[in-house]
Amino acid sequence: MDKNALHNLIGIVSQESILFNDTVANNIALSNPKASRDLIIKASKVANAYEFIEKLPNGFDENIGDGGNKLSGGQKQRLSIARVVLKNPPIMILDEATSALDTESEKLVQEALENIMKNRTSILIAHRLSTIQKADIIVVMKHGKIIERGDHNELIEQNGEYKKLIDMQSFQ
Structure with a gap:
């Protein structure tokens, strides 16, 4: 199988969010650079990120700093999830996606993960067993x-x- 074709079938949410010194919208659209603003907003809603994004001074046009350093851990994870939602791959790999979060953030991220795992193959790697109990x-x-x-x-x-x-x- 062609490596790029395989890569396009998989979406990954890892323990460490990979974010860039750019806007919220551009960080989400990294998985689909041609996505419309409407699709980016829809992805953020599925990822439980829309509400906090709307509260940012410039909303989706807010620069999040190097590695997303202007955001909390839960906010970073939800942006990473929104990116994967926008990609909409048939296979998801979730590698310790909630391990570094506080209880409140974990709940929001867990809800977002449950939203995106519907109707697709999902591989969860976790030490927090609450993450995998519904598998x-x-x-x-x-x-x-x-x-x-x-x-x-x-x-x-x-x-x-x-x-x-x-x-x-x-x-x-």
Whole structure:
């Protein structure tokens, strides 16, 4: 398969948002430079980013600084999600997309992720198990090997490593 063709099928939201010293709109449109302002706004709404963007002094035309340093962690993640929404790929890879967020930001980002995961193949890599509990199939790995597989309820019933991890995170 052609590498560029494969790349075009995949959207990635990673732990560290990759943002540029440019406007909000241009950072979102990076995945689709020809996108209209209307499509950029729609993507921001799906990503739960529209409200905070509208409160910025220049809205979608606000420069966000190097690496998005004028934004909070949750705002950066939601812009990254909006970029992927605009790309609209059939395959999503979410690599620790909520790990560096506070509880309030995590809730907003989690809602945005659930919005974009509908009707597409999504691969979630997470240590926060709240991120993956609604997945159709959860694969538990230890030392590079698959040790359990199933949905949340099946893995709880197995009373194995996944259940131990859930219990430990519930306890904290």
